[in-house]
Amino acid sequence: MIEISAVTKIYNGKVKAVNQLSLSIEDGKIVGFIGPNGAGKTTTLKMMTGILDCDEGYIRLNGHDIGTNPLLAKKQFGFVPDNPDVFLRLKGIEYLNLMADIYEVDSLERKSRITELAEAFSMTAALNDKILSYSHGMRQKIVVMGVLIHQPSIWILDEPLTGLDPQSSYVLKEMMRKHAQSGKTVFFSTHVLEVAEKLCDQVAIINRGEILYFGTLEELKGRYNQMSLEEIFLEVTRHG
């Protein structure tokens, strides 16, 4: 369960990147976060993950406030940032083991999780190599694996499918579906409307820091008869 209540973020005392944003995401849902460049998506995700502080409002993850109880709140989620270039000098396996230690995953469980994830993402032969030698897509995969290693109940992903090959993209989407079906939550930002259409139970459309629409895609389509999703998105953000 994610609760975002009247959250505002102001940069340099002037620019309102996010303005009174409220969202309540129930368990068992995949929610897509859509908006044009600079709409406030990444700022919102950064506030949800404790990277940025909210200037107003609060964010609760499974009931834990990220502002007042950050350590417990951070254990609830796994975050995949938009840039996967982390700790490039470490080997893949070293990175995964570090993440497992930070999230206190025991040895037996981490070993089986790593084996399982490496097979699913075709990374078994790459674990012993430095992340520096990986392609962009492989770096994206190792970051996703690092997040999934502690089996967080909430997944927060910033453009997670960018750079992934079709097979890995399919695997990740399937994982997201399974995660939601098991009663947990997936919240991810994307520019690809087709992905949102096929994958999401609900979408939140944001522009200039404000939520313009939050609900199911069917409901949105019902409001704009005969229009494609792309046209609807442009229409909503234009008038937002």
Add this chain to the structure above:
Amino acid sequence: MAKLLSLSTAMLKNTFSLVDQGRKRKTNRWISIGFTLILVVALLPTVASFFMLTSDGIELLLPLNQEGVILGLLLNAVPLLIFFFALFLVPAIYYFSKDIETLLALPLRPYEILGSKLFVSLIYEYLTISFFFVPVIAAYMYIMQPAVGFYLFSILLFLTLPLVPLIFASVIMMVIMWLVPFAKNRDFFNMISGFLALGVGLWVNMQVGGLESITEGQLVAFLVEGNNSLLQTFKFIFPNIPFALNALLQGSVVDALIYLAITSAIVLGFLSLGQLLYFRGIIGINETASSRKILSEANLSKSTRSSKAIVSYTIKELKLLFKTPIYLLNCVSINFLLPILFLPLFTMSSGAEEMQDILAMIDFNSPTTITVAIGLGIAVGLTMGSINMISATAISREGQFFYFMKMIPMSYRDQLNAKAASGIILSLSGILFTIIFAGSYLKLPFYLILILLFFAIMATLFINYISLLVDVLHPKLVWESEQAAVKQNMNFLFTMIPSMGLSFLIGYVVINYPSSPFLFGTISLVVLVVATLTLVQSLPRIAEHRFKSIH
């Protein structure tokens, strides 16, 4: 040429506009202004002392008509200093900077990229040499009141002096990097290339540098002769320097022109050589070979052993320090290089004899000796803990991945302690290496080695936490190359200068106010322990407050 100029300008703007993260905020701007002011105030005594020292030297040499020796020393020392700085600077700017792959994809000739890199390095060298060159030349001008030509040529010399030593270092590095593709283990070769360049540089210096060996009789003859005749005993590595010296001392336009001609020829020669060699070394420099070897069951079990988060975090810090070539060269190696650089002091035949004479006079059991050992231990701990810059750049080195610290469910207390631990572990290795080596060579009694070690350890704990505090308050998170995170990070000056100052102060107190070792030891210990514990306690809260304003 037009491309070279616009590329150099762009690179310069990019390098020097990389200001600290979040500086736009008012509070951060004040922090930056405050830090700059402290830096200027801290450096003023250094610059002033160079001025005073030069003035005294000139006044001493003036009656002998040997005042030119000061300029000779300056033109001998500054290029050498540039050369050694360049051996650390060149790999990062020419080969390991982030813009390399973007530049390679552009339709540019090797000499155009190389020229712009040389230009950026030159600007860094100006910053370095201005601390030495300006006060010495200013003192010379103040006392000697030379002709107008001297002033003009001094400006020209300041602008062109770094070129030749920089190019010498660049050529050594270029040749070494050209060999990298032939190396079997490329990653390893990349990592140690800096050490190789340093080794070659030291060897070149030893082969051609230094003063000519002269007899005492010759020296007296030179001294009596006057007319700056002592300069004949100087031997310069770089071929353009003797002409620069003549141009300065005798106002010779011809020598100035020859100096400029040689410098220009070396620049042109370098660019031509670069046209041949630069791309051969640079293409694929950032590529790391992948083994594609599947981990065996046993290796997987070994690699997935669990540890406490703080231990794992410390190991991560150490691995990154050892595996990143720039950090290995600047932060790790210095712990072991520094004691090695002092090695000749002990091992040179005449030095060793003198040392033995001095040691024979020391009563190792006297209270004063023990007090001195305590002071010396603290000084070694402070120096070794600050010179490696590990804690002073612990946050800065995170760069754009600083968010990782904020995102993980690990308290700032644990993360900062892990970062301090990595600095402390490497400082301690240097301390052990220095004290045990020096102690056994000088045949110090065991208890004296223990005293030295104990106080060095206490001091290094303190200085590592102070350094971390400086970096927490003023991290340099926006950088283009890892080199910038450590070498172009002013934070280390805030710990280096105070720790050197404190070492001198302790030395002054120990010598001028001899007290009982018990009293001095107890006071020092209490001060160090209280200060360190206060820092350990307050640092997480300071970090929490400070990190909030970093986006």
